[in-house]
Amino acid sequence: MSPLARAGRWVRGHLVLGLGVLVLAYMFVPIAVVVLMSFNDPGKSKNVYAFRGFTLHNWEHPCGPAGMCHAVGLSVSIGLLATLVATIIGSMAAFGLVRHEFSGRGLANTIIFLPMASPEIVMGSSLLALFVSTGFGGRLGFWTIFVAHVMFCLSFVIVTVRARLAGLDDNLEQAAMDLYADERQTFWRVTFPLALPGILGAALLSFSLSFDDFIITNLNAGQTTTFPMFVWGAAQRGVPMQVNVIGTVMFVIAIAIVLGGELNNRRRARALVG
């Protein structure tokens, strides 16, 4: 076979993979830009949509822009609190759905699916309508944002944990029961540890959703400013480069958590085999 034909065959064999990698590259270009812009020195220029020179200034003074770090702190506290509540009550619901009998399962499934399938603007405006009509219109802030975030995180937690529980081998639980573990012991020593990766994944997803949410938050925040709202406000005038520092840090932390979890899984799998 001529080298040219061989090359042609190689290209054909790898065409789909190559196109897939191109699509992935498309997904990563903007992230690379965020990282790059965190080192940008805009100088005195008002046009911040261009790279003008390298500087470490943004990383040395991340809290330079007034109000930004306060907004980040607020987003982190709302994110942690909403994640905690959504993960606990969402996981309980997932256990209930997978492991227990009851009627009305179809209705429950529909109500869980709907928040994931509704446009955020509709959910956000309905919630605002509720707050306004119940007299909370003047008290929008931390707690109304918290309520909204738990609401839209719940469905994602339930679906994630339920998928993990459904994939579990129930022979393990049966084995524990055969070895005279009572229900409580079986749950805490077998079922819960097996479900834990799913629960942690759901928590990570909830925090990202909450930290990143803009549309629903913006409608229900009143005068309170979360980090995405800060970015939005700044985008009308000119974004301080430090927002890219926060974006980069969040990205690195999340990737570290995901990769750490993956490595941990592999190590455990190897320990089991060896």
Add this chain to the structure above:
Amino acid sequence: MAALTAPARAAEDSAKRVGGSRWTGYWLLAPGAIWLGLFFVVPFYSLVSASLFDPNGSVLTGYKVNYHVGNFATAVKDYHPELLRSLWYAGLATLICLVIGYVLAYAIAFKAGRWRNLLLVLVIAPFFTSFLLRTLSWKLILADHGFVVSTLQHLHVLGHDGRLLNTWLAVVAGIVYNFLPFMVLPLYASLEKIDGRLVEAAGDLYASPFTAFFKVTWPLSLPGVVAGTLLTFIPAAGDYINAQLLGSPGERMVGNVIQSLFTSSQDYATAGALSLILMIIIIGMVLVYIRKVGTEDLV
């Protein structure tokens, strides 16, 4: 969601019911159900009442429900261009997402080998930087004197003073970019379950790769296609961030209108009506679509 829930349901049906009284299930479900009931279901009622507010109400004088159905007529009359534009942009973006998302999902499911898990992590990685920051990055990438625009002008794809930013093209590209992972993940979940031997069998029976794809792989991936297109189209139709940051006022979508009616002009009556109209159109389209494609296994 079909992809996730089909095995879930099988497990629900066959799972050994681990103990507890027959009320345990309800107790476990109660807090989540109450939260979703109070803050997801009840607000729809509030939205319906807001859409029937007296249009002359204001923050100072208060809002009264006087069943003013005219709010719906006002909303359609004043804002039908934005409404239609939203559906058109979201539809186009969903189609593009389906094509390029299918390629990526297919590559991960069948061609990636031991890199599969890494590639999946890379698909969800963009979720971990802010949605707004990534959209602002596009503003830089597509900027008037930027690399992309100059290259395209040089290649005469764009005219001499052609631009990308503040055009409908930038808005649709932004929507495609932002919602692509919602398309890829369900597609992957469906494709991954396909038994490779079926495709081989088609080949053994002298089907060309194209025929094998359209007669075997594509039909088997339909649940993922349905879930992916819905999870892309629905949020895209309500999105206004891309239109605001990457478009000009000529690309305003219905989300922009609802948001500014609620927050700036505090015209809750029209905003509520418009929001409800959007929801009704979406539910209508979804029902027709699901009936056409013939998947019940959605929830």
